[in-house]
Amino acid sequence: KNQVEQSPQSLIILEGKNCTLQCNYTVSPFSNLRWYKQDTGRGPVSLTIMTFSENTKSNGRYTATLDADTKQSSLHITASQLSDSASYICVVQGAAGNKLTFGGGTRVLVKP
């Protein structure tokens, strides 16, 4: 069964600190992996999308990594800001049938 597991479930960090979110998946065959940011009360917004051949991709202070061999991805937030408080969702698209499998998300709270 295709699964996407994210950890931790929630995270509290101080403003200015870095943090790393993890995503492990079992989706196979694999097409791409996406990270979304979802602010409270809003729809998800795409941060990065990576295909099989990409190891890292950045979007401002957000850097995603992908290890397709171990089926692991991480999202690193550098110099966190209060506006980074949100849920971060890892989504994996399979190559067969284009199915999307969603992780449960990591809720990040940045405190001043």
Place this chain on the structure above:
Amino acid sequence: DAGVIQSPRHEVTEMGQEVTLRCKPISGHNSLFWYRQTMMRGLELLIYFNNNVPIDDSGMPEDRFSAKMPNASFSTLKIQPSEPRDSAVYFCASRLTSEQETQYFGPGTRLLVL
């Protein structure tokens, strides 16, 4: 561009009533997706359309749910009859046809069925 537009933003209804959620995708986007999000189950894909044609509706929970896309600029998701367990936030998203393209989500419709 105004982005993906959804209406209503909030809906409160009684069990057994019909509920219709509406979505206007971004102009020029060929694919449209309906999602449901709950605390327990997270985000779930219900159905998606390519060029107004339903491609995969395997996520639709049961026959009470139906979705239509009569033209490239409008889609509806209907629940009839609604049940309390349908309470959730329903998102519509659109993208260009290529599966590598980014999906753009609407603000969602928060549905509460009493």
